[in-house]
Amino acid sequence: MLNRREALQKSSVLLGGAAAIGLLTPLARLLTFPLETATTESPKGFLSAGLSGGFQVGAPKKVALAGTKRDAWATLENVEVGSVWVCRDSEEEFRIYSTICPHLGCAINHAKDHFVCPCHGSHFELSGERKKGTDGGQNPSPRDMDTLDWKVEEGVLLVKYARFKQGQEVKEEIA
Amino acid sequence: MITMITADTIKKWLKLRGIEVTRDQEPKGIPGDDLPFYLSAFSLLACFIIQAVTGIFLALYYSPSVTDAWASVWYIHTQVTWGDIVRGLHYYGASAMVVIGVIHLVVMFVQGAYKSRGEFIWFSGLLVLFITFGFGLTGYLLPYDQMGYWASQVRTGIVGSLPVVGDLAKTILIGGSEFGNLTLTRFASLHTLVLPALTAGLLLFHFRMLGHRRDTNIISEDDKVPAWAFTFLKVLAGACLVGLLLAVALFIEAPLEPPADPASVYEARPEWYFLFLFQLLKYFEGPMAIIGTVILPGVGTGFLFALPFLDRSPEISLKHRKLWAAGMASIFCFAGVMSAVALLEDANSEKYQKALAAQQHDAKEALRLAEADGIGMDGQVLAYTGYKLFEGKGCLGCHQVKGRTQPEEKLAPDLDGYLSREWFHEFMLNPNSERFYGGVPAGEDTEWDMPGFHSEDIDIEDPEALTAIVEYMAAQSGRDHNPPINPELVEKGRTFIEEEACSGCHSLEGEEMDGPALDKYGSKAWLEAVIRKPHSPHLFGDRNSMPGFEDLPDTDMIALIRYIESLR
Numbered sequence: 198m199l200n201r202r203e204a205l206q207k208s209s210v211l212l213g214g215a216a217a218i219g220l221l222t223p224l225a226r227l228l229t230f231p232l233e234t235a236t237t238e239s240p241k242g243f244l245s246a247g248l249s250g251g252f253q254v255g256a257p258k259k260v261a262l263a264g265t266k267r268d269a270w271a272t273l274e275n276v277e278v279g280s281v282w283v284c285r286d287s288e289e290e291f292r293i294y295s296t297i298c299p300h301l302g303c304a305i306n307h308a309k310d311h312f313v314c315p316c317h318g319s320h321f322e323l324s325g326e327r328k329k330g331t332d333g334g335q336n337p338s339p340r341d342m343d344t345l346d347w348k349v350e351e352g353v354l355l356v357k358y359a360r361f362k363q364g365q366e367v368k369e370e371i372a
Numbered sequence: 373m374i375t376m377i378t379a380d381t382i383k384k385w386l387k388l389r390g391i392e393v394t395r396d397q398e399p400k401g402i403p404g405d406d407l408p409f410y411l412s413a414f415s416l417l418a419c420f421i422i423q424a425v426t427g428i429f430l431a432l433y434y435s436p437s438v439t440d441a442w443a444s445v446w447y448i449h450t451q452v453t454w455g456d457i458v459r460g461l462h463y464y465g466a467s468a469m470v471v472i473g474v475i476h477l478v479v480m481f482v483q484g485a486y487k488s489r490g491e492f493i494w495f496s497g498l499l500v501l502f503i504t505f506g507f508g509l510t511g512y513l514l515p516y517d518q519m520g521y522w523a524s525q526v527r528t529g530i531v532g533s534l535p536v537v538g539d540l541a542k543t544i545l546i547g548g549s550e551f552g553n554l555t556l557t558r559f560a561s562l563h564t565l566v567l568p569a570l571t572a573g574l575l576l577f578h579f580r581m582l583g584h585r586r587d588t589n590i591i592s593e594d595d596k597v598p599a600w601a602f603t604f605l606k607v608l609a610g611a612c613l614v615g616l617l618l619a620v621a622l623f624i625e626a627p628l629e630p631p632a633d634p635a636s637v638y639e640a641r642p643e644w645y646f647l648f649l650f651q652l653l654k655y656f657e658g659p660m661a662i663i664g665t666v667i668l669p670g671v672g673t674g675f676l677f678a679l680p681f682l683d684r685s686p687e688i689s690l691k692h693r694k695l696w697a698a699g700m701a702s703i704f705c706f707a708g709v710m711s712a713v714a715l716l717e718d719a720n721s722e723k724y725q726k727a728l729a730a731q732q733h734d735a736k737e738a739l740r741l742a743e744a745d746g747i748g749m750d751g752q753v754l755a756y757t758g759y760k761l762f763e764g765k766g767c768l769g770c771h772q773v774k775g776r777t778q779p780e781e782k783l784a785p786d787l788d789g790y791l792s793r794e795w796f797h798e799f800m801l802n803p804n805s806e807r808f809y810g811g812v813p814a815g816e817d818t819e820w821d822m823p824g825f826h827s828e829d830i831d832i833e834d835p836e837a838l839t840a841i842v843e844y845m846a847a848q849s850g851r852d853h854n855p856p857i858n859p860e861l862v863e864k865g866r867t868f869i870e871e872e873a874c875s876g877c878h879s880l881e882g883e884e885m886d887g888p889a890l891d892k893y894g895s896k897a898w899l900e901a902v903i904r905k906p907h908s909p910h911l912f913g914d915r916n917s918m919p920g921f922e923d924l925p926d927t928d929m930i931a932l933i934r935y936i937e938s939l940r
Contacts (some may be wrong), residue, residue, distance in 0.1 A: 227431070234453070270444055
């Protein structure tokens with residue numbers, strides 16, 4: 198048999214626990230909401246990178262892509278959602294690379310004959326391939342530059358913009 | 373060598389570093405007489421903790437700027453899982469804190485807490501109550517909805533009307549000469565940083581002073597509430613509070629009015645605990661207003677703060693403190709009566725009730741349209757702007773839409789569900805019914821005479837014809853439908869329209885005929901043409917009786933069309 202004191206002490210723990218759970222459960226949902234719902238939405242489909250004639254063969258050019266993006270509560274119309282390196286190989290052939298470094302997400306730059314990320318020195322061939330470390334240095338990027346799908350319609354280069362997980366060898370699109 | 377880590381070794385490790393986790397002696401109980409005092413104080417603390425943690429989690433989403441404040445609260449309220457519950461906890465928790473603060477004040481008074489050198493107990497408790505009002509004043513604006521915006525205009529207006537320092541104080545408070553981003557950042561900073569820090573400090577001080585007073589009193593063993601019983605009562609009070617707030621938050625949605633619109637007319641009302649001040653203002657006008665805004669509230673506040681110096685006898689029993697008890701009672705009675713009069717006047721005012729009903733409908737539409745049409749970069753719900761234009765331009769005088777009062781005279785087709793498959797289907801069957809053109813006036817020497825699909829005038833036998841024509845019509849607006857538009861059916865519908873009965877009156881290529889041209893029917897361009905020039909020959913021509921809005925600015929036109937599209 199519990200005496201009054203023990204009974205009240207046990208009740209205190211139970212009541213306090215119940216109140217804490219009652220309060221913390223909805224709070225926890227607010228914390229984890231982005232795990233269950235996409236809070237941002239990038240434009241689906243192809244975005245214009247400009248007239249295809251505006252790119253020179255052999256000269257990579259950085260282009261910002263604009264589209265309609267949802268950012269939590271706001272619908273942002275015609276905003277820049279990211280940029281890409283456009284490499285033209287011939288009249289009809291393009292290669293498109295995301296400017297986001299597969300290492301930790303900095304923006305990749307173009308140097309004379311290669312691509313380089315200014316943050317931690319990831320470097321890539323103009324073909325987007327991960328370069329072996331030069332001067333005995335390491336190359337922190339775990340994979341080649343991320344390629345993007347493209348097509349030309351009515352003289353306009355269209356790019357399907359996407360983002361990929363960083364820091365891993367496998368190229369995996371972020372849904 | 374491996375040392376076993378036990379609770380004792382951890383305690384010892386901490387103790388050597390100056391952190392004591394074990395108590396030297398059994399916790400003491402409290403005097404039985406002081407129980408209401410402690411219990412109300414702990415409830416106040418519990419309430420503050422609830423407000424603090426719910427506030428922290430709301431801050432994960434809230435954004436204090438003119439363009440984002442309403443939108444972010446809308447997001448919490450409608451999109452975030454259980455966001456409405458957490459917002460409800462915070463919203464109703466504010467009221468609970470006022471109620472408990474007042475109860476604590478009354479208990480402090482009845483028990484003479486400020487006696488026996490307890491002045492600081494009284495002051496700190498009183499300040500916590502006033503800061504709670506401060507939380508209410510600053511928090512009310514944060515959603516930047518109509519209610520918060522207009523109520524805050526009134527309040528900062530009162531600050532601005534103070535003699536000598538008014539303008540200065542108002543400019544500093546709202547961060548400029550008018551409401552804007554800086555008003556929100558200032559109010560948010562006060563609400564989430566300054567006031568919580570002050571409250572936490574004051575509550576700590578309040579409890580320390582309580583302890584100080586307790587130590588000076590001798591507790592007899594007979595009249596003691598043991599520590600374990602006291603703990604139980606504290607936990608019980610906290611749990612009841614959480615349970616009650618959860619229940620209210622679950623069943624009664626915290627209000628969210630439409631986004632603040634400085635160009636609108638709005639009948640603002642304060643929170644229930646400020647109603648008496650709102651009522652007080654009605655009795656003093658012009659130069660006398662200061663009596664209602666500053667002098668009378670100042671007298672009440674002054675009395676409360678001066679009480680420890682006025683009521684100086686050591687007597688605690690109310691029998692010997694009749695004068696001061698009457699003073700306290702008159703403050704609460706005055707506030708109570710004023711609040712009741714304010715509520716009664718509103719309840720009996722037909723004008724206010726009408727405005728309130730319209731405001732409530734606006735609030736629902738703002739939430740619905742933000743969901744249906746999205747919120748722009750400027751924080752505007754464009755479709756809601758269109759909804760207000762639809763009302764403002766007099767469209768409601770003729771067109772029936774969801775949730776609005778039926779126009780007095782039936783002058784135009786209903787727009788409920790307009791441009792949906794269902795609308796077209798019903799229209800095709802009974803174009804001259806009450807919902808569509810029945811009773812709608814036409815121009816001179818004309819009438820609305822389109823035959824229904826099953827009437828003798830229409831001779832189409834294919835059972836799929838009606839569905840196909842409806843599909844064609846629904847496809848013309850160019851918008852998404854659920855289920856998606858079936859292109860084959862659209863083509864079939866086009867053939868029926870072109871080759872069968874409809875082509876007698878309707879063209880598909882914008883040509884001038886008896887009835888309106890049907891291609892692109894309901895598209896943005898088509899709607900704009902109808903709103904600007906409904907009497908155009910390729911639209912409703914001679915039959916038209918709707919006024920054209922040729923000069924409507926483009927931005928208004930876009931908003932109006934977005935609203936009409938949302939009726940689908």
